[in-house]
Amino acid sequence: MCGIAGIIGDITNNDLIHSMAAAQSHRGPDYTGFWKNENISLAHNRLSIIDLEAHSNQPLVSNCGNYILVFNGEIYNYIELKKELNYNFKTNSDTEVLLAAYIEWGKKCLHKLNGMFSFAIWDVKKETLFAARDRFGVKPFFYTKIDNKLIFSSEIKAIHAYGINKTPNKKVWANYFAFGSYGMPNETFWKDISQLSGGHYLEYSNKNLKVEKWYFFEKEIKKYQKKYTYEEVKTKYTNLLKQSIRLRFRADVAVGFNLSGGLDSSALLTFVNQQENSENIKAFTFYTNDKRYDELPWVEEMISITNNPLVKVLLKSDEVENLSKKVAYHQDEPFGGIPTLAYAKIFEQARKENILVLLDGQGMDEQWAGYDYYLKNENTNIIQGVNKSPFKKEVLSKEFLAFAEKPKYPKPFEDDLLNKQYRDLFYTKIPRALRFNDRVSMASSTELREPFLDYNLVEFAFAQPLDYKIKNGIQKKVLRDIVSEFLSDSITYAPKRPLQTPQREWLGNDLKDFVSNKLDEIENSSFSNWFDMNKLKKEWQNYLEVDNDSSFHIWQWLSLAFILKESSN
Incomplete structure (x- = not known):
């Protein structure tokens, strides 16, 4: 389990990829590696789980020198796949098996992988990027295309660290409050930042981006x-x-x-x-x-x-x-x-x-x-x-x-x-x-x-x-x-118990002042125009006095106060 990041395009500021890697360093505290040329910068934060040796650090370069891999996740059937591949392996890692599988089978390798993964492979000769996400989207992959560049990472904060403004995607936020939706599989709560849907791959070449579905459940x-x-x-x-x-x-x-x-x-x-x-x-x-x-x-x-x-x-x-x-x-x-x-x-x-x-x-x-x-x-x-x-x-x-x-x-x-x-x-x-x-x-x-x-x-x-x-x-x-x-x-034969904490009671009692202060922060912020604050405060009072069947809406409002504190409207 790790963090990956990349910038594809004219690379004039090498500090940006370092800022991105630093923003998600908690994903991989064991080693941070980089690979760069004039067209691309790649970064990898490693959490060592399989083959703990330094030779399995990433970005991983193929034996021929033409393919560069950054990979987040685990390929659980790597031992079985290794037996099928004609490759001179130098590590005992699933990372090298993944790279060899792509070299031998191309994008068809995805169907052979049993695991959780998001990865990106740069083809040096063709100057193309291939990236993919596992079937159910266990491992994340966020990206934005701006100023003729493709920027990707394992966490949204790394893209913000690149310099993309932290501007809310109002449609996603409105759907969250109105319908409880957390966005469609390709959406995020932030404008100009998308995610690669589970079971999809991405190809980027000559400043052209193509996203395709590969897993047809x-x-x-x-x-x-x-x-x-x-x-x-x-x-x-x-x-x-x-x-x-x-x-x-x-x-x-x-x-x-x-x-x-x-x-x-x-x-x-x-x-x-x-x-x-x-x-x-x-x-x-x-x-x-x-x-x-x-x-x-x-x-x-x-x-x-x-x-x-x-x-x-x-x-x-x-x-x-x-x-x-x-x-x-x-x-x-x-x-x-x-x-x-x-x-x-x-x-x-x-x-x-x-x-x-x-x-x-x-x-x-x-x-x-x-x-x-x-x-x-x-x-x-x-x-x-x-x-x-x-x-x-x-x-x-x-x-x-x-x-x-x-x-x-x-x-x-x-x-x-x-x-x-x-x-x-x-x-x-x-x-x-x-x-x-x-x-x-x-x-x-x-x-x-x-x-x-x-x-x-x-x-x-x-x-x-x-x-x-x-x-x-x-x-x-x-x-x-x-x-x-x-x-x-x-x-x-125990029934399903959906509520596992006293969230309803805590928000209305122990944490009442905490919630009230957060609602005041919303009222005094640039996001107050998202609400009829009088109705919101009345609903909060109703929750305290009469109706706490659900605390989901209270937590929604807290989420706004937590997440958007340093954002632009």
Whole structure:
């Protein structure tokens, strides 16, 4: 896990690439390298996970000297791919395997890669750049094309460090407040800065930019749409999951585990502990000392079965203000509230204990239809755990609300449930969670791996019939039946608990003054014209006195205060 950056065009100021690398140095504290000529500057911040030796530092130059690679992520099947390649390898890294794969197979190499990645390869002779992002967009890639130059990086702040103005993209912000959208896969909250969508590649040559889709999920799942018996599905999925975990244990540093009290992470830990090299893997969990929300009873029940060492990380309300500032700096865009702060503390603690790789259970709900709204026919709100719409469009000014356009997502399938799952995988739930998770993990210079997002697993589960996913009102039926022989019924059949922190209560009580001060900052800023401030203050008072069913809108306003403090209108 690392950071990459580049400037393609007439390079007259070499300090700019150094400023970009410095802005995201937390992504790779072990080594920072550069490669430059008159047309391009590349930078790489390295977090050493596989082949810790200096010869695997980047930018990596091919044996022929014609190809220069900067790479962020992991190619989990690099050992298998290495056997297929005719290349004189000088390292034991997955980085060199990726470079050799591109040299031998060109862009077709993408379909052979099992991993999380964003990378860029410069062809010295052709003076062309090829960049790509993994299937689900686990690893980030941001870019802007300005003044006949292409600038790219792993974090938005690095592009701002280049000198691109920090100007809000009003459409994305308006959609966030009005509809809870975090932008389409190619958008950011900042004007003139785009992101390469998951499953897409980019080519840049002669000042011309082309972006193409390379991963066609809708086609890939067809190979699994033959009718399997229920028992065949259980067996095949179990084998695919074990393979995914086995690949994600490939590391030359210690591996740990993020554990909640839910089915997904408990199931994952069950199979993690069946790996040969998983002895005494540490599990990390957070809690807030509020029994209404904490999942510690289920976590401790799970640990009593697996006997893993458990590290419990406490988040207190008086930490929220300072932690919010830190996390907001690393996020660059709005993030998911106090649970994200708690999650950030887990990575801080893991780093202190020299655990540089953590596994977690992201991605199971989307492939096996685990969210409550999958049971409903209407295209309902996708915010879990609230009874009515958490969005407060009425507090927005008419002028600002005019920028909002309700997002429309593709519906490639005839079945409504599949379209909801597809939306969540590629447009809403997963892109949002992956962005939050990448930035909180990298803020502490740690790597996060998500075994459930192995594309083989996702494709296979997605393709299965509805009654394998939801039966008699029980969701994720296959997974529950797989783990039932290992786990107690209280874990196997536990309902989904969407709220894991007392965010609603803290914002209205312990943190009331903090919130009020932030709302005052908005009122006294150049962004006050985005709102009808009287209505906003009235809604805040209503939250304090009557209605705190949802705190999402309160956190939206805080996000504005956190993120836009030093921005231009």
